[in-house]
Amino acid sequence: MNELVFFLNNVVISGLVIGSIYALGAVGITLIFSILRFAHFAHADMMTLGAFFAFFLTAMFPAVGPAIGLPTAFVMLPIAMALTAVTAIYLDKGFYKPLRKHNVKPIVIVMASLGVTLMLQGLIRMFMGTSARSMYIDDRKDIYRIDLPFELASRPLVITDPQILLFVVLIVSVISLHLFLTRTRLGKAMRAMSDNPDLARVSGINTDTVVKVTWVIAGCLAAAAGTMLSLDVTLKPDLSFHLLLPIFAAAIVGGVGHPYGALAGGFVIGFAETLSVFNWAVLLRPFRDYLWFDLPSSLAIVPTEFKITVPFFILLAILVWRPTGLFKGKVL
């Protein structure tokens, strides 16, 4: 039974956690991809930026969290989200909008977004240094150890406070995004513009507003994902480096332009990562007497240091066999 608990802790819970982070990032990427029609490479750095906003706010008001009973950074999350959304709008105004006005090829805007990535990275490291920091300043991380009601399971199921909050954030944002896209005028305008921008423009939709709203949503989700991830582990300036490839893979696996597809893609990539670095020998060990072969000590599909290859090969596989993604998105 302990082996199963180990599996639950290492695969199911951590897959859900990392999958939710990827999903939050991928939804933003897929919205930008379908409405502004370019791959926004600076998205992972927007996540880092959001986390740093939350960190600043935490450092400024460290006593807020303990007073409410939640981590301070989580209490500060709405403000950090707003700040990131404003930054996103201004980044668009400063760097992408002039290029769009010039009617350049989409790939030039992709390049500009890589320039923005470098600028954000440089700025974050210039002001914050290169070391890792903890998001907990005046409070500490609560870790829940849930004992399972089975005789044989002596090890507890481990889940932390930020992980639970992350699931709450994910569920709340998915439901509100769904309601926004299906029930409000602006949400419908966004969907119309993603389907056919010219038709949307001639039918009187204010495309500038739609673009702004897209950046607000993407910025908010990015800030939430970045903050929750750095609450759960640590805040590092090179956070974006480990996120960029998985979130793009998630958006493409889900099908570009499909927010729900991106959600699914995030979990596919997250679980693929945790399943492939999991040492399957642990699960097989109880049956070792019945197996016809000797059990090697390590039976992980890929060693941990090659974890980054997993999203990449999934991405290549999906581009070869089903470029539209699982949910029939667009191939722009």
Add this chain to the structure above:
Amino acid sequence: MLSNTALKEMILIVALVAAMLLLVSVMGSAYGVRVLVEASCYAIIALGLTIQWGYAGLFNAGIMGFVALGGFSAMLMTFPTNPRFWESDLPGELGTAFLKLIVGVLLVVAASQLHRLKVPRKIQIPFTMILGAVVYFWVINSFAPVTGSIVREAGFIGGFGLPVWVGWTVGGILAGTVAYFIGHICLGLRSDYLAIATLGVAEIIKAFLKNFEWMTRGTLTVSPLPWPVPGAGEVGFIMARALYLSVTAVMIAVIFFLLHRAYNGPWGRMMRAIRDNEISSSAMGKDVNKRRLEVFIFGCILMGIGGAALATFNGIFDPNGYLPLNHTFLIWVMVILGGPGNNIGTLFGAVLVYVVWVMSEPAALALLNAISYLGDLWFAWEAPSDFSSRALQARVFSIGLIITLVLRYAPKGLFPEKVPQHK
């Protein structure tokens, strides 16, 4: 009579030469020649990018991966052999493992062709996948003990002790092979996908080079790599570096001549047609994806060769020294600032940007020391201990800023592309 553009270009080139002379006179000629050699290696890499981006409009975001592959093969081919490895039983065991790998690949390929024997797809696909998984575990479990004992007993497998030009050629071939697979998958799709995939492949190549300790020594680094010309010990620093510079200069001249011919020939015209109007050129019967694949592979071969020359010159192979994003975009700045599609512009951009990049480090540090000194003096402000390492990040910021500004205000670069007109 010089036209306006020609005059402007003359002035720019004269200014660059003056800047180089200034650099040499300030930092000493040994250092100046070193910077020139490195700039010439970067120029080869930048020429590779200019045919991908300038001729064909392909976005390669993983240049550093191909450069690292070039460096790796320069190391593997030219480094002296490791007697501790070759005199043990390990080569045989490693050979057996490679044999198993080949057998496994053949088995999987055979299974994927089963449908030719009238085996239904429904059976064939699951069978191939299961066979692939079994073969995968079989192969990695036969490699693991061998590579482990290589690292324990012999350090790493060492090089093959071949001449330098073999290493450089193999570097080009290796980079071209990887480019073939990536391009084959992504070039049929929208250009963004190529950017994502190349970005990924650079990370993957770096992860492999860093973690395959039995082949590359990983973080321990391999040095010194042999040079194609007499080293500093025999003819002195300046002479050795100058000889090396003449080798790279000859390479650049050859590449430049070939590219010039290709650009002005029918091939170049076809590439520009594909870049500027994909639909009409495919209507004219050009195989767009195949041509793009061709130019993508050519570009990556040049990047591999340039990377090999760079690693050989530095004399050290350090997988951690390749920073995918930063160095990739240093090369992008060289190309888009110099003028994509204009070979002279690319060479100019490569030398200019590299000199500025090299000089910006001491300049930034001097500025910083002044700031922290004055801050201490006037405001009793104490600079953080990692101040200098942080301040160097300003260079990353400025690369990003230059890219976005050039794209917006001078998309053609300093030396705009000159399309030949035949009257």
